[in-house]
Amino acid sequence: xxxxxxxxxxxxxxxxxxxxxxxxxxxxxxxxxxxxxxxxxxxxxxxxxxxxxxxxxxxxxxxxxxxxxxxxxxxxxxxxxxxxxxxxxxxxxxxxxxxxxxxxxxxxxxxxxxxxxxxxxxxxxxxxxxxxxxxxxxxxxxxxxxxxxxxxxxxxxxxxxxxxxxxxxxxxxxxxxxxxxxxxxxxxxxxxxxxxxxxxxxxxxxxxxxxxxxxxxxxxxxxxxxxxxxxxxxxxxxxxxxxxxxxxxxxxxxxxxxxxxxxxxxxxxxx
Amino acid sequence: xxxxxxxxxxxxxxxxxxxxxxxxxxxxxxxxxxxxxxxxxxxxxxxxxxxxxxxxxxxxxxxxxxxxxxxxxxxxxxxxxxxxxxxxxxxxxxxxxxxxxxxxxxxxxxxxxxxxxxxxxxxxxxxxxxxxxxxxxxxxxxxxxxxxxxxxxxxxxxxxxxxxxxxxxxxxxxxxxxxxxxxxxxxxxxxxxxxxxxxxxxxxxxxxxxxxxxxxxxxxxxxxxxxxxxxxxxxxxxxxxxxxxxxxxxxxxxxxxxxxxxxxxxxxxxx
Numbered sequence: 001x002x003x004x005x006x007x008x009x010x011x012x013x014x015x016x017x018x019x020x021x022x023x024x025x026x027x028x029x030x031x032x033x034x035x036x037x038x039x040x041x042x043x044x045x046x047x048x049x050x051x052x053x054x055x056x057x058x059x060x061x062x063x064x065x066x067x068x069x070x071x072x073x074x075x076x077x078x079x080x081x082x083x084x085x086x087x088x089x090x091x092x093x094x095x096x097x098x099x100x101x102x103x104x105x106x107x108x109x110x111x112x113x114x115x116x117x118x119x120x121x122x123x124x125x126x127x128x129x130x131x132x133x134x135x136x137x138x139x140x141x142x143x144x145x146x147x148x149x150x151x152x153x154x155x156x157x158x159x160x161x162x163x164x165x166x167x168x169x170x171x172x173x174x175x176x177x178x179x180x181x182x183x184x185x186x187x188x189x190x191x192x193x194x195x196x197x198x199x200x201x202x203x204x205x206x207x208x209x210x211x212x213x214x215x216x217x218x219x220x221x222x223x224x225x226x227x228x229x230x231x232x233x234x235x236x237x238x239x240x241x242x243x244x245x246x247x248x249x250x251x252x253x254x255x256x257x258x259x260x261x262x263x264x265x266x267x268x269x270x271x
Numbered sequence: 272x273x274x275x276x277x278x279x280x281x282x283x284x285x286x287x288x289x290x291x292x293x294x295x296x297x298x299x300x301x302x303x304x305x306x307x308x309x310x311x312x313x314x315x316x317x318x319x320x321x322x323x324x325x326x327x328x329x330x331x332x333x334x335x336x337x338x339x340x341x342x343x344x345x346x347x348x349x350x351x352x353x354x355x356x357x358x359x360x361x362x363x364x365x366x367x368x369x370x371x372x373x374x375x376x377x378x379x380x381x382x383x384x385x386x387x388x389x390x391x392x393x394x395x396x397x398x399x400x401x402x403x404x405x406x407x408x409x410x411x412x413x414x415x416x417x418x419x420x421x422x423x424x425x426x427x428x429x430x431x432x433x434x435x436x437x438x439x440x441x442x443x444x445x446x447x448x449x450x451x452x453x454x455x456x457x458x459x460x461x462x463x464x465x466x467x468x469x470x471x472x473x474x475x476x477x478x479x480x481x482x483x484x485x486x487x488x489x490x491x492x493x494x495x496x497x498x499x500x501x502x503x504x505x506x507x508x509x510x511x512x513x514x515x516x517x518x519x520x521x522x523x524x525x526x527x528x529x530x531x532x533x534x535x536x537x538x539x540x541x542x
Contacts, residue, residue, distance in 0.1 A: 052320065052327065053340070158340070
């Protein structure tokens with residue numbers, strides 16, 4: 001018996017419909033190239049002000065793209081007609097600060113008081129780096145990007161607090177500068193780096209042992225460059241110990257209808 | 272009897288202390304030059320999520336600088352040691368969507384469930400325009416900037432909705448472009464213009480009759496240039512008909528300790 005070749009979904013719409021029909025439950029990386037993918041965080045209304053404020057206070061790790069209010073499942077701006085409870089390939093359910101299960105839909109556990117937050121994802125800035133001729137090490141090696149818990153505290157908001165988590169990509173100095181300039185133009189997906197060089201300066205002990213993702217080699221003449229990372233929200237969510245919360249499963253993102261080229265002006269205007 | 276010459280307050284701290292002592296109750300324009308001034312909106316906790324979301328969805332008219340949670344009166348980031356209930360020269364109190372009084376302090380009507388929002392103000396982008404050699408007509412004439420209600424609807428959030436309000440400054444085409452480039456670098460104070468030229472295209476009937484502020488002449492060869500304006504929040508606040516809400520009185524702003532030069536990176540990082 002041979003493995004069935006996986007279908008390539010060319011856009012967000014077809015991928016979401018496949019998830020909704022139960023026909024796609026694996027990672028979204030490599031699908032719908034050119035469309036913005038987003039992190040999902042769902043919390044009860046009682047915690048929604050605190051989480052929204054946490055994002056407002058920490059825009060680099062938590063770049064909000066869209067908030068869907070209680071009573072709705074549709075991200076009208078990122079994807080008209082979407083259903084947040086069924087259109088992602090895989091979800092995680094948290095109770096009292098512990099991940100209790102992964103599911104391929106959360107329609108059956110959805111509550112009327114759930115508020116959904118969609119946040120920018122680093123996939124959207126890796127492509128412009130590659131387009132500029134930079135080698136993104138984790139992609140070149142087919143690995144997940146290494147992510148590290150830092151000693152930097154986010155600004156707290158109500159029940160949400162925790163350390164800044166960063167992702168790391170190594171570059172030579174001149175490319176580090178180009179990467180900083182390119183990513184600074186995309187605040188919707190973490191913006192400019194927060195640090196480069198000595199990991200210890202931001203409380204990282206050992207680059208070979210990332211808290212999330214996979215380590216990558218750093219070649220002679222390269223420096224590690226650190227960007228704020230959306231996993232920061234997961235740490236804050238664990239710390240908040242909400243009775244119930246939902247996120248996407250790592251790598252299993254919400255794929256939108258928004259073109260990456262349009263991201264830089266998204267949320268900039270209604271006009 | 273001659274009028275007492277008004278004291279010039281060179282920084283936010285001295286101006287706030289004078290307000291707190293009841294020694295300054297007039298406009299803040301022209302004081303504390305170089306320090307960021309901010310709009311104040313105070314709503315009960317029950318409406319705070321909706322207002323925060325309204326700002327998130329309409330960042331150009333509502334550029335949030337700081338949110339002060341229920342139970343606190345201090346804008347810790349903009350001005351450590353500040354007291355939002357006494358440090359502005361003049362406030363407006365709204366009940367059920369109507370302005371019922373102006374006061375020089377609101378400590379006596381403050382409630383434990385009040386959440387305070389401080390928003391960027393166009394004072395902070397007029398100075399960079401002048402520094403670049405542009406004539407800002409309203410300032411040159413010593414008038415308030417003209418502001419117009421447009422036919423463009425803001426994105427609604429809960430009880431908050433309403434039209435976009437814009438301010439207008441006329442410039443020749445080449446200066447319009449410079450003004451757009453300069454202000455685009457300051458999203459914390461409304462960012463790039465939303466329109467220039469034909470007022471009717473955004474639902475403005477008559478430039479000679481602004482809904483707020485004072486009309487200014489437009490010379491031959493100039494075009495009217497329109498920026499999103501913080502008065503948008505006042506329209507949304509009136510529409511929301513909250514039982515109780517407070518704002519600064521027009522022109523009587525919260526003067527912070529933040530230097531205008533530091534504004535472009537404010538909220539960009541905790542690092």
